[in-house]
Amino acid sequence: MLINRKLKINYYFYFFLFTVISILIFSGCSTTAGTQKDPIYILNEDGNPEVYISSTDGESEKRLTNSDGNEYSPKWSPDGKSIAFISDRNEKLQLWVMDPKGENEQLLVDLIGEDEQSLVDLQNPEKSIIKKPPDFFWAPDSERISYVSFFNNQIDLRVIDLSTKTVLPVTKSPATEELGNWSPDGEWIVFTVKSGSNKLGIFKKNPLGVDEIELSNDIGSQPRWCPKGIKIAFISKRDGHEEIYTMDKNGENEENISTNDSVDNDFSWSPDGKRLTFISERDDNPEVYITTVDGLEKVRLTSNSASESNPVWSGDRILFLSDSDGDNDLYSMKPDGTDQLRITTTEGEESEPNW
Numbered sequence: 001m002l003i004n005r006k007l008k009i010n011y012y013f014y015f016f017l018f019t020v021i022s023i024l025i026f027s028g029c030s031t032t033a034g035t036q037k038d039p040i041y042i043l044n045e046d047g048n049p050e051v052y053i054s055s056t057d058g059e060s061e062k063r064l065t066n067s068d069g070n071e072y073s074p075k076w077s078p079d080g081k082s083i084a085f086i087s088d089r090n091e092k093l094q095l096w097v098m099d100p101k102g103e104n105e106q107l108l109v110d111l112i113g114e115d116e117q118s119l120v121d122l123q124n125p126e127k128s129i130i131k132k133p134p135d136f137f138w139a140p141d142s143e144r145i146s147y148v149s150f151f152n153n154q155i156d157l158r159v160i161d162l163s164t165k166t167v168l169p170v171t172k173s174p175a176t177e178e179l180g181n182w183s184p185d186g187e188w189i190v191f192t193v194k195s196g197s198n199k200l201g202i203f204k205k206n207p208l209g210v211d212e213i214e215l216s217n218d219i220g221s222q223p224r225w226c227p228k229g230i231k232i233a234f235i236s237k238r239d240g241h242e243e244i245y246t247m248d249k250n251g252e253n254e255e256n257i258s259t260n261d262s263v264d265n266d267f268s269w270s271p272d273g274k275r276l277t278f279i280s281e282r283d284d285n286p287e288v289y290i291t292t293v294d295g296l297e298k299v300r301l302t303s304n305s306a307s308e309s310n311p312v313w314s315g316d317r318i319l320f321l322s323d324s325d326g327d328n329d330l331y332s333m334k335p336d337g338t339d340q341l342r343i344t345t346t347e348g349e350e351s352e353p354n355w
């Protein structure tokens, strides 16, 4: 009896230990997946861009798409289960989604109408009405995507529900809007009205309600909520050149935080919303910098005569592009500029990194 009982206690103890260890390992993995995902990007090696994924250490990379068309703008869903991207493989710009292995590609929606396709040629932007791939942003719930549409010769913002494929108009006006991201609570979409209206500026709208609120009368670009939802950063040329501004989520306290006569742009929030990384040419050529959200403390993180671009802050690292060996490659570093790591080594052009 006693031996039996001892065995039983041992059994329960080891079962308990196994469960605890499993939970620790499992939750550790899912935490990582929720923050710093593997870098995805476009690689154009032979005139045919494709979506690629790399491990964070650069040791393994994999092509995810295989089409004759041009792919653009791969973006992770916040839950890390899907990658959305744009492709013109069907002779028109469309929004697609696939899983992280590059399988189960699914067409979501046309971004441009039949009549407008002939006006858009992203490979020759100087001849194109739209100069860059239409913006789109995952909702925090990973179930919806906001995007820019170009139909009936009109640029508007829309939201598609991924499970039902229902499309909801966010704006419907002759004005030209530029899309920003979702507020972290998923309630609001921030956007700018750049032309074609007597009310230009930065607005927020709740796509499921009726509220549309003006935040700024500046026709700033790239409005982005901070990950904690407290502030919105944007680029403004109100001083004649590009500067990074912040404002409170209600539009108050607009503040120039880059404060420099050179071009400052291309910013990305830190996950805690306390700092931003950005590109500045204040030291003669594009370099990666970080700044505190009040703009008071700035640190240059890179130092070379090459061009750095597209810094993306995720977890405790910054992913960025540099053409230091003649063509763009993907690198990452810590937010203090140390531990720089080269991720890709191709002779092709990497672009549009996301992680």
Ligand SMILES: [Ca+2]
Pocket: 048, 049, 050, 065, 066, 067, 068, 069, 070, 071
């Ligand atoms: Ca392709």
Ligand SMILES: [Ca+2]
Pocket: 154, 155, 156, 157, 171, 172, 173, 174, 175, 176, 177
């Ligand atoms: Ca419009």
Ligand SMILES: [Ca+2]
Pocket: 285, 286, 287, 302, 303, 304, 305, 306, 307, 308
């Ligand atoms: Ca540089």
Ligand SMILES: [Ca+2]
Pocket: 327, 328, 329, 344, 345, 346, 347, 348, 349, 350
């Ligand atoms: Ca390269």
